[in-house]
Amino acid sequence: MTLITDVRLRRILDSRGNPTVEADVVTESGGFGRAAAPSGASTGEYEAVERPPGEAIAAAREHAVPRLVGEAYAGNQRDVDAILHAADGTDDFSEIGANSAVAISMAAAKAGADVLGAPLFQHLGGTFRGDNFPVPLGNVVGGGEHAADATDIQEFLAAPVGAPSVEDAVFANAAxxxxxxxxxxxxxxxxxxxxxxxxxPSIDDSEAFELVAEAVSMVQDEVGFNIGFGLDVAGAELYDSDSGTYEYSDRSRDTDEQIAYIAELVEEYDLVYVEDPLDEDDYDAFADLTDEVGDQTLICGDDLFVTNTDRLVEGIDRGAANSILIKPNQIGTLTDAFDAIELATENGYDSVVSHRSGETEDTTIAHLAVATDAPFIKTGAVGGERTAKLNELIRIADDAT
Ligand SMILES: C=C(OP(=O)(O)O)C(=O)O
Ligand SMILES: [Mg+2]
Structure with a gap:
């Protein structure tokens, strides 16, 4: 029933107005799945390769589509994703593009769910999933690579860790x-x-800390549950490898100073979450910081791990970070993203399923988070391509998908 009979690929717009890849997968019994690739701006050096969408589509049509149509079953996600890897033939999807790969991988999963008549999270995670919901991390002030003339730190995040329901959490972040x-x-x-x-805003980081701390505390008083404060420092974007320093608008910090600075911020603002506080190549510095404050907060690797199990194994061995960001397009398939989450969970690392700065209306990551019992999801606070995922979480909780 889930034999794939058609795969169609096209260019659509993402939230930045750039082209991205959308895939449709159709099965023998009429099952249908559609998904689109997101795209990063502060991308990690070790991510799978995103090709220009036109090229990625042409390459996937040539190499991947013929191996899938009439050959693969959408219900067998591991097989679909193994075929994508074999069709690509590289270790970083540089032939068919991670954008084509992830769009096809996610569309196949949706087609498989459609044939079953089950919500995507249930097809991916099984019938006992759907009772636990991730805490949404909501970006409320930001700069770095995501906005010109704003803060050095890329994201200041609200983290409603005490919310009684995912709906309360989503509304708290918007508040x-x-x-x-x-x-x-x-x-x-x-x-x-x-x-x-x-x-x-065109303010420095210290003013942003003050503002967000005040906003979080105001809303916390209104809603009556605990809202934490988190960051995505996007350290690799601040790091200058020639000088070995982190370059802020007002000063430089060497690695020891950067570790001390982040540890102070964790204390001062009671941060519950700190993503990429250090450069993507510096496992040792991640390990030192984790040693210092890892019992008080989550130290999350995004550019450090790029959803890659080999890099995560290295982090686990070296005690670097205690949490991993999961972006399916960083690695190219849902199978690889699942494997990263499972490895993380087995080793006590919290998974944070995440959007990209360039997004579409696609809601796959909401289902992925519920399917894997991920404790967190990072997918913005407002804006249509962000609320698409947040509202989908509310629907899943309401059993209305
Ligand atoms: C979502 C992020 O940004 P981008 O998609 O630009 O990598 C991030 O760095 O976590
Ligand atoms: Mg990040």
Missing amino acids: VHAAVADLLEERDLPCGKGDEGAWA
Whole structure:
């Protein structure tokens, strides 16, 4: 029933107005799945390769589609993804493009779910999934590669860790986003938004800390449950490998100073989450910081691990970080993303399923998070391509997918 009978690929727009790859997968019994690849701006050096969409589509049509149509079953995700790897023939999807690969992989999963008549999370995770929901990390102020003339730190995140339901958590993050807007207006700091919908004021990081701490505390008082504060430092973007220093607008920090700075921030703001505080090549510095504050907060590897089990194994061996960001397009298939989550869970690392700064209306990551019992999801706070995922989580909780 799930034999794949057609795979169609096209270019569509992402949230930045750039082209990206969308895939449709059709099965023998009429099952249908559609998915689109997201795209990063602060990409890790070791990510699978995203090719220009036109080239990725042409290469996938030539190498992957003939191996799938009439040959593979959408219900057998591991087989579909193994075929994508074999069709590509490289170890980083540089032939068919990780963008074509991930779009086909996710569309096949949706076609498999469609044939079963089951929600995607259930097809992926089994019938006992759907009772636990990830805490959504919501980007409320941001800069770095996601907005010009804004903060050095890429993302200031609300983390409603005490929310009684995913719906309460999603609304709390939107309320923090709105509270930040009020505080910015009071301070006469009008501003636009960055790529992920976070406010992008022209302020320094210390003012952003103050603002977000105040907004979080205001909303926490209103809603009556604990809202934490988190960061994505995107350290690799700040790091200058020639000088060995982290370059902030107002000063430089060497690696020891960067570790001390982050540890101070964890103490001062009671941070519950710190992503990529250090450069993507510096496992030792990650290990030192994890040793220092890993019992108080999550130290998450995004560019460090790039959803890659080989890199995660190295991190586990060296005690670097205690959490991993999971972005399916960093590695190219759902199977690889699943394997990274399983390895993380077995080794006590918390998984944070994540959007990219360039997104579409695709909701696969909401289902992936529920299917794997991931404790966190990072998918923005507002904006249509972000709320697509957040609203899907609410629907899953309401049994309405
Ligand atoms: C979502 C992120 O940004 P990008 O998609 O630009 O890598 C991130 O760095 O976590
Ligand atoms: Mg990141």
